[in-house]
Each structure stands twice: as structure tokens, then as C-alpha cells.
Amino acid sequence: MKIELSEAIEQLSIRIKDPLFVRAVLSGKRRSIQPEFVRVDIKPVLIKDELKFQIVSSDGKKDLTKNVEVDFSFSPLFLSGYANLQVDTTTESYSVKISKKDQAISGISKVKLTRELSHDRQKQRMLAESNHVFKALEMSDLLGRIKPTKMDKYKQVDEFLRLMNQLIEGELSEQKDLSIVDLGCGHAYLTFAVQEFLMGKGQKVSILGVDERSDSKIHNEEIAAKLKVNAKFLATKIADTPNQKVDIAIALHACDTATDDAINWAVKNDAKIIMVAPCCMHQLQTQIKDSPEPWGLLTKYGLVKERLVDLLTDSLRAQILKLLGYKVDIVEFIGGEHTARNLMIRAVKSDTSPSQIDRERYLQMLDQWQIKPHLANLLAQELKTSAKV
Numbered sequence: 001m002k003i004e005l006s007e008a009i010e011q012l013s014i015r016i017k018d019p020l021f022v023r024a025v026l027s028g029k030r031r032s033i034q035p036e037f038v039r040v041d042i043k044p045v046l047i048k049d050e051l052k053f054q055i056v057s058s059d060g061k062k063d064l065t066k067n068v069e070v071d072f073s074f075s076p077l078f079l080s081g082y083a084n085l086q087v088d089t090t091t092e093s094y095s096v097k098i099s100k101k102d103q104a105i106s107g108i109s110k111v112k113l114t115r116e117l118s119h120d121r122q123k124q125r126m127l128a129e130s131n132h133v134f135k136a137l138e139m140s141d142l143l144g145r146i147k148p149t150k151m152d153k154y155k156q157v158d159e160f161l162r163l164m165n166q167l168i169e170g171e172l173s174e175q176k177d178l179s180i181v182d183l184g185c186g187h188a189y190l191t192f193a194v195q196e197f198l199m200g201k202g203q204k205v206s207i208l209g210v211d212e213r214s215d216s217k218i219h220n221e222e223i224a225a226k227l228k229v230n231a232k233f234l235a236t237k238i239a240d241t242p243n244q245k246v247d248i249a250i251a252l253h254a255c256d257t258a259t260d261d262a263i264n265w266a267v268k269n270d271a272k273i274i275m276v277a278p279c280c281m282h283q284l285q286t287q288i289k290d291s292p293e294p295w296g297l298l299t300k301y302g303l304v305k306e307r308l309v310d311l312l313t314d315s316l317r318a319q320i321l322k323l324l325g326y327k328v329d330i331v332e333f334i335g336g337e338h339t340a341r342n343l344m345i346r347a348v349k350s351d352t353s354p355s356q357i358d359r360e361r362y363l364q365m366l367d368q369w370q371i372k373p374h375l376a377n378l379l380a381q382e383l384k385t386s387a388k389v
């Protein structure tokens with residue numbers, strides 16, 4: 001309903017001071033005023049048993065957090081150029097939209113929210129929820145909040161960026177021109193986020209997303225056009241991806257042996273950094289009929305066998321990379337909508353030659369379990385030449 005702007009601001013100010021106040025969001029931009037931030041979030045917090053308001057302002061890339069006293073006057077902030085203002089209590093959501101003609105339209109809806117006063121700062125995100133990339137990917141709503149159905153993906157992307165950033169800062173900090181290939185990119189949530197994140201760090205990025213689904217390529221090219229970024233997409237099998245220069249090869253939940261195809265492609269193209277978060281894995285599960293004793297103790301339980309063989313698969317992937325001269329670690333990643341598997345294999349190319357003990361342990365493992373990982377078949381030539389296995 002139409003309402004005087006002053007009355008709307010008064011209503012918002014009363015509601016934010018309500019003991020049942022949960023959160024407020026300011027976003028969008030009025031016709032003639034440029035707000036300082038893309039989005040502002042306000043919530044009540046308890047700091048040393050004292051109630052305060054926490055204001056998190058985002059410029060679309062970084063968040064700035066400050067805490068203010070309960071008598072803080074929010075009216076100037078409400079009038080600083082945001083077009084959409086929303087204040088939620090535990091039972092009501094009060095929203096005000098300021099039109100191009102500076103007319104205020106208010107609305108009230110029923111909600112059921114919990115007032116959470118924890119003062120822990122929200123995890124510092126690598127890319128803010130309100131980043132325009134997430135809007136273009138339809139992961140966020142009009143207020144720049146990640147949609148509940150996309151929250152798992154957002155968290156995966158965020159954690160992936162965090163783990164990637166550690167490696168880039170450690171290994172490629174001098175390089176300002178990076179070539180990235182995302183293998184099994186799907187709808188390219190990670191691809192575009194990586195590009196946006198690295199460009200935000202002042203890096204020149206060339207990016208290629210590969211997926212066998214041609215609808216993914218069409219979708220991703222539309223998003224690239226919308227974002228006006230230079231990202232290329234190929235609809236092909238990972239195994240058929242043409243060779244090219246690659247600094248960082250990534251694969252997020254590429255199914256089953258597609259992760260092996262991604263590692264194989266990355267190794268053959270001399271990737272400096274390889275980061276894969278594997279998904280479902282079946283290949284070794286079907287190979288293992290009998291286990292070397294006393295491991296039968298674990299493999300007799302289907303669930304335990306499945307987890308053990310998953311770990312075996314990833315450990316052997318890591319060992320193969322190690323034998324091929326990569327420094328490898330396996331770190332905790334984040335589970336998601338498709339998988340509870342939460343490991344990431346990170347490998348950095350180095351000149352170290354494999355040790356005899358590394359070769360022996362690898363060969364013993366294959367021998368005792370009577371297995372041949374798919375990745376070992378794909379990289380048979382390289383393993384023979386470089387690692388003599």
C-alpha cells in the first residue's frame with residue numbers, strides 16, 4: 001500500500017527497536033541517490049551480555065561489520081539511497097519499496113523466525129552473497145540473499161575459493177595471468193565465482209568450463225554474456241577436451257571416474273595446481289571382492305566397506321599424483337546436496353622425484369587388494385616413465 005516516506009521510515013525505526021526484531025535488509029538503489037553499499041544487513045547481537053545492533057555492509061565483494069548501541073538512529077541509513085527496506089520480527093516481515101518517483105509502498109507478511117543473539121561474526125565469505133555473479137546465476141534473490149535451495153552450492157563454492165586462494169597465495173602469488181579449466185563444470189557456479197574472485201584480486205583470468213551436457217554450455221554462455229565476461233565453454237567429455245595451457249585445473253563433484261579423467265587431463269596438460277573434490281565412486285567398489293586380512297573385519301559391513309574403498313580410491317589418486325612429482329594434500333571440504341563426501345585432493349606441481357618407499361607402498365597396495373585404479377590405467381605411461389611403476 002502507498003504510504004508517506006516519513007511514515008514508512010518511522011515504522012521501520014519502531015520495528016527495528018522491537019524486542020522481537022530479528023533482522024533488517026537494505027538493498028537496491030533509489031533513482032537519484034547512490035547508496036554507499038550494495039546491501040546492508042542489520043541484526044541484534046549480545047556482546048558481553050549487552051544488546052547491540054550489528055550492521056554488515058557489503059559492496060558486493062567484501063563485507064564491513066560494525067556494532068552500534070541500541071539507541072543508534074537508523075533513519076539516516078534508511079534514507080541513504082536504498083530502494084528496498086525490510087525489517088523482520090519473529091512474526092512479521094515489514095517491507096518498504098521506494099519507487100522511481102520516490103513513492104513508498106509498504107507491505108506486511110506473516111513469518112515465523114527465531115531471534116538469534118549470538119555475536120559470532122558470520123564467517124567471512126570469499127564472495128559476498130550479494131555479488132552480482134550469484135544474481136546472474138539465479139542463486140540469490142532480489143535482496144541479494146542466497147536462496148535456501150542454493151545455500152549448499154554457495155557454501156561449496158565459498159570453501160573451494162578459500163582452499164584455492166591458499167594455494168594461489170602460496171604457489172602462484174607472482175603470476176598475474178591465470179588460465180583455469182573447470183572439468184565437469186555443470187551450470188558453472190564455481191567457474192564464474194572463480195573468475196570473479198580472481199579478477200577481484202587484480203588477476204587476469206582466462207577460464208574454460210567443460211561439461212558433456214550441451215544444455216550446460218548453452219546456459220553458461222548466456223550467463224557469460226549477461227555478466228559480460230570472457231569465459232569459454234565446451235560441450236564435450238573431459239577425456240576429449242583438447243590440450244591447452246592450464247595453470248589451475250579444478251573439478252567439483254565430477255561423478256565417479258570423471259574425477260580420474262579430470263586428474264588425467266590436468267597431469268597431461270602440466271597443470272601447476274590441481275584441485276578435485278570427488279563425488280560418488282564405484283570403480284574400485286566393484287573390483288574389490290576379497291580383502292587382504294585382517295581388513296575383512298571392515299569390508300564385511302557394506303557401509304564401512306563403501307567408506308573404506310572411497311578412502312582407498314582417494315588415497316591412491318593422491319599417491320599417483322605424488323609419484324608423478326606433485327606435492328599433495330587431502331583436506332576437508334564440505335558435503336553437499338549430491339554427496340556427503342567431503343574431501344578435496346589438492347596437488348601442486350613440483351620437481352621432487354618419488355621415493356622408493358612411495359613406489360613400494362603404492363605397488364604393495366595394488367597387489368594386496370588386487371586392484372587397478374582407473375587413474376593408474378589412464379596415466380600408465382606417465383607412471384612408467386616418471387615413476388618407474
Ligand SMILES: C[S@@+](CC[C@H](N)C(=O)[O-])C[C@H]1O[C@@H](n2cnc3c(N)ncnc32)[C@H](O)[C@@H]1O
Binds near residue numbers: 279
Ligand atoms: C554433480 S555435477 C557438478 C557440477 C559442478 N561442478 C558443480 O559442482 O556445480 C557433475 C557434472 O559433471 C558432468 N560430467 C560427468 N561426467 C562427465 C564427463 N566424463 N565429461 C564431462 N562432463 C561430465 C555432468 O554432466 C555434470 O554436469
